[in-house]
Amino acid sequence: MADGAIIFDVDGVLLELTAEEEDAFFVPFQRRYGLQGLSRDWDSYKIRNDEKIVAEILDRHGLPAGEAEAIARDYLDVLAATTRPVEIPGARDLLTALDGFRLGIATANFRRAAEQRLTALDLWEPVSALAFGAEGSGHKRETVAKAIAASRLPKDRIVYIGDNLNDVEAGLSNGVHFIGFALDPARRERLGKAGARHLSGNHLETLRLVRSSLAF
Structure with a gap:
């Protein structure tokens, strides 16, 4: 080597990074909590990192931090099913x-x-x-x-x-x-x-x- x-x-x-892939990230928030209109501007979040963005959205909307892993799993499922x-x-x-x-x-x-x-x-x-x-x-x-x-x-x-x-x-x-x-x-x-x-x-x-x- x-x-x-x-x-x-x-x-x-x-x-x-396609528009469909960006959308897939936010689908779990809509399905679980009815959250819509979340920012697609990744730089608008405190830390540009998927794990931290999930945590920030949950915190901002008063949702349990323990939901983060379920959100991540849902995101992966949506990503696999709807994007190429x-x-x-x-x-x-x-x-x-x-x-x-x-x-x-x-x-x-x-x-x-x-x-x-x-x-x-x-x-x-x-x-x-x-x-x-x-x-x-x-x-x-x-x-x-x-x-x-x-x-x-x-x-x-x-x-x-x-x-x-x-x-x-x-x-x-x-x-x-x-x-x-x-x-x-x-x-x-x-x-x-x-x-x-x-x-x-x-x-x-x-x-x-x-x-x-x-x-x-």
């Missing part, structure tokens, strides 16, 4: 090209949901050994830190790839190589202004930047 690790955010880097994951163009080829490196994910989604969605497209196995999600975590920098620690590699041998401003902060604060990825040029520009030195709009460029960062 090569002396390096590449950690991916999931949504926006490996998978599209969509791969970011080139993601599969990128994972194949990086075979031999330690690959993993650090996502704000429930790890179980990420596994379910990636498995549906046969993309789970390459990243499964170093996979961390919302469970037991907080801000994205904490999730990325868990993946870094689990890799047992020096930080200069780790690349993190993300598509949000919190991903930029997570990569820079953890002291690893960071690549800001976005198909949308305006989004890439925002990542650059937030401090991302390396930007990619397609996964051929992502591969080139990973190779440059890890010198292979």
